[in-house]
Amino acid sequence: MKESLAGIAGLAILAILLEIAVRAGWVSALVVAPPSALPSAFMRLWGEGFVAGPAGITLAQAFAATVAAGAIGIPWGYLLWRKPVLGEAYTPWIGAAFAAPTVLLFPLFLVLFGRGYATTVFIGFIAAVIPIVLKTREAFAGVPKVLLDVGRSFRLPESGLVRRVAFPAAVPGIFTGLRLGLIYALVNIIGMEFLIDFGGLGRIASEMYFRFEIPGMYVAIILIVLVSWTFLAVLSRLETWLRPR
Amino acid sequence: MAATQIRVLTLIVLLALWEATARSGLLYQDVVPSLMKITSAFLRMLFEAQTWHHFAVSAWEIGAGLVIGYVLGVAFGLAAGTRRFFGAAVAPYVDGIATAPKIVFLPIVMLLAGTGIASKLALGALSAFFPVAINTAASVRQVNPVLVRVGRSLRLTRWQMATRIYLPALRPSLVTSLRLGFGLAVVGVLLAEIKLSNAGLGFLANEHYSLYRVPDLYAVLLLVFIVAVGLNSAMGRFAERG
Numbered sequence: 001m002k003e004s005l006a007g008i009a010g011l012a013i014l015a016i017l018l019e020i021a022v023r024a025g026w027v028s029a030l031v032v033a034p035p036s037a038l039p040s041a042f043m044r045l046w047g048e049g050f051v052a053g054p055a056g057i058t059l060a061q062a063f064a065a066t067v068a069a070g071a072i073g074i075p076w077g078y079l080l081w082r083k084p085v086l087g088e089a090y091t092p093w094i095g096a097a098f099a100a101p102t103v104l105l106f107p108l109f110l111v112l113f114g115r116g117y118a119t120t121v122f123i124g125f126i127a128a129v130i131p132i133v134l135k136t137r138e139a140f141a142g143v144p145k146v147l148l149d150v151g152r153s154f155r156l157p158e159s160g161l162v163r164r165v166a167f168p169a170a171v172p173g174i175f176t177g178l179r180l181g182l183i184y185a186l187v188n189i190i191g192m193e194f195l196i197d198f199g200g201l202g203r204i205a206s207e208m209y210f211r212f213e214i215p216g217m218y219v220a221i222i223l224i225v226l227v228s229w230t231f232l233a234v235l236s237r238l239e240t241w242l243r244p245r
Numbered sequence: 246m247a248a249t250q251i252r253v254l255t256l257i258v259l260l261a262l263w264e265a266t267a268r269s270g271l272l273y274q275d276v277v278p279s280l281m282k283i284t285s286a287f288l289r290m291l292f293e294a295q296t297w298h299h300f301a302v303s304a305w306e307i308g309a310g311l312v313i314g315y316v317l318g319v320a321f322g323l324a325a326g327t328r329r330f331f332g333a334a335v336a337p338y339v340d341g342i343a344t345a346p347k348i349v350f351l352p353i354v355m356l357l358a359g360t361g362i363a364s365k366l367a368l369g370a371l372s373a374f375f376p377v378a379i380n381t382a383a384s385v386r387q388v389n390p391v392l393v394r395v396g397r398s399l400r401l402t403r404w405q406m407a408t409r410i411y412l413p414a415l416r417p418s419l420v421t422s423l424r425l426g427f428g429l430a431v432v433g434v435l436l437a438e439i440k441l442s443n444a445g446l447g448f449l450a451n452e453h454y455s456l457y458r459v460p461d462l463y464a465v466l467l468l469v470f471i472v473a474v475g476l477n478s479a480m481g482r483f484a485e486r487g
Contacts, residue, residue, distance in 0.1 A: 003333035010334065031356045089251035099424075100474050101432045104447075107439070107454040107462055111276055183344065191346035195440055202349060209352035217352050224349050229341030 033215040038222070041215035050204050050220070055227060058193065058200030061117065062186040065124030069181050073129040074174060077136025082162075087137060098130045103188055106195065120192045120199050127188040128181030135180065139173025140166060172243050179235045186231055190224055201227065278460040286460035287467055296449070300468075303434060303445040306362060310369020311430040315423060318374045322381025322422075323407055332382060343375035347429070348436045355441070365437045365445065372433030373426035380425060384418035385411060420484040424477060431473050 015035040021027045022034040033041070045051050080087040106123055113119045143166050151165040193202025201224050208217035260280065266272065267279040275282075290296050325332035325339070351368055358364040388411060396410040412419070438447025446469055453462040 003330060004337070006330070007334040007337060011338070085248055085251065089248040089255070093252075096474060096478075099428055099477050100470060101428065101435070103432055104435055104450075104469060105466060107450055108466065110454065111457075111459055111462070187344065187346045191348045191436065194346070194349050194351075195436060202346070205349045205352060209355075214356070221349050221353065225341050225345040228345040229337070232340065232344045 030212075030214060033218040037215040038219055041213075041219045045204070045216055045219055050216075051223065054200035054204050055223070056200070058186070058190060058202070058227070061121050061189050061199065062124055062182060065121045065185040065189065066128045066178065066182045068121075069125050069128035069132050069185065070178055073132030073177070073181070074136050076129075077133040077174075077177070078140060080133065080137040081140035091134070091137065094130055094133055098134065102126055102130075103191065106192060110196065115196050115198055117199065119196070120189050123192045124185035124189040127184040131180040131184060132174075132177040135177025136170070136174050139170035139177070142173060143169040172239075175239060175242065179239055182235065183228075183232055187228060190228070275457070275459040278463065282460040283463045283467070286458075287464040290461065290464045290468070296468075299444060299446050299449045302362065303438065303447065306365040306434045306438075306445065307369050307427075307430050310366045310434060311373050311423075311426055313366075314370035314373030314430065315377050315426050317370070318377025318422065318426065319381050319419065321374070321378040323385060323411055325378065326382040326385025327406075327411070339375065339378060343379055347372040347375075347433050348440070351437050351440060354437075360441055362444070365434050365442060368437045369430040369434040372429040376425035376429055377422040380418060380422045381415065384415050388414045417484065420480065424480045424484070427480070428473070428477060431469075435469065 018027075018032060019034050019036055022029050022032055029037075042051070080091060103123060105126075106119065109119045109122055113122060147165050147169055148161060151161045156164060189199070190202040193199035194206045195202075197203050197206050201220065205217060205220040205224060208214075208220050263277065264280055267277045278286075325335060347368065350371060351364070354367045354371070355364045358367050392410050392414055393406075396406050401409060435445070435447040435450075438445040439451045442448045446465055450462055450465045450469075453459070453465060
């Protein structure tokens with residue numbers, strides 16, 4: 001509690017210092033928007049339809065990308081666990097893809113899909129599917145052997161063992177994968193929108209810069225940070241809340 | 246079948262599918278260029294002087310950005326990890342900015358540092374800073390408290406505590422931080438180059454894209470991936486030996 005108050009106080013002091021620095025002319029208002037200009041800039045952006053609509057577009061794309069990534073990534077992760085030789089063959093590749101700068105491939109997707117939602121959602125899909133596959137496999141691999149043995153002692157057939165024992169035990173781990181996937185998808189989609197001037201929130205930041213609307217640009221960037229942060233916080237809460245105790 | 250055989254087989258199937266798509270004529274010319282075209286573009290690129298000029302620009306931006314972001318990130322992480330109150334107070338802001346895509350800060354960075362090399366370097370530093378700071382702060386909290394108490398009982402100064410107690414105890418985590426920071430610095434710098442620049446591999450890729458030289462585009466991205474993935478796994482091996 002005290003810590004968060006200190007954090008807010010620190011932020012307020014920073015804002016006041018920036019305001020003073022701009023008003024005194026130490027830094028140009030063309031470089032740093034004075035914090036007092038932000039509320040009115042936000043209202044203007046809101047009025048021009050640059051806030052709610054674009055945020056909705058971005059979130060919808062992130063969800064679509066994650067749903068597709070889950071539909072493909074969860075069975076894939078399951079397969080990598082079920083057939084250990086496939087797991088051994090492909091998991092290092094997927095791990096390497098996780099560390100590789102895959103987002104840099106976007107010009108290729110522009111060539112393939114054109115400058116549109118197909119490209120942004122596909123970027124989100126790639127970003128999301130990798131952690132989903134890895135976490136799903138990990139979740140199944142982490143199912144305690146005791147649980148499986150209990151199922152076997154009840155003479156559950158192999159399919160029942162997966163459906164009634166392994167899958168329920170793996171759900172929390174799979175959810176972790178989906179949560180990571182959704183955040184990666186969101187972040188990559190916003191970045192992509194900024195880069196190709198297309199879509200929702202990311203496009204607004206780029207547009208404000210090219211229009212040289214400095215306060216509007218700061219508002220758009222702060223909005224992106226807020227949306228990312230809210231997403232992260234809400235999903236972590238949701239995960240602890242859903243996790244069986 | 247062993248894992249290696251599966252991998253080799255997969256590679257062959259993928260490459261064959263690629264080549265079949267390229268030659269099928271189903272897609273517009275060069276959207277999926279044939280492997281021959283990509284290979285020859287790659288080899289041609291290796292012998293062009295301008296490739297290495299752009300390579301050097303990107304390497305400088307990534308390297309210098311990484312060093313700045315890394316040093317500041319470790320220092321910040323040490324402060325946030327050792328001083329609980331400060332750490333808890335800044336955590337929500339650090340986490341928030343760390344999650345957001347760094348490339349959207351490019352407009353601010355360009356207003357401050359111009360549109361040249363300095364802005365790419367700064368974006369690389371910004372991208373590297375956050376994972377390094379968060380990883381360092383988390384590892385500081387896991388340093389064996391006995392070591393910290395020994396340091397205190399010897400009345401070490403703050404600087405001595407950092408250099409004699411924390412940094413040696415954090416060695417494995419420092420290598421991990423370097424890998425994380427490097428990966429994000431590469432992405433930050435190259436995306437910034439693609440968005441707005443006149444030099445660097447990102448700029449080169451964007452040129453090829455605008456002029457629809459797709460095989461050359463593949464060649465540049467291939468070079469970036471070979472170097473990035475190679476350095477990353479080298480650091481990984483270094484960490485294991487550590």
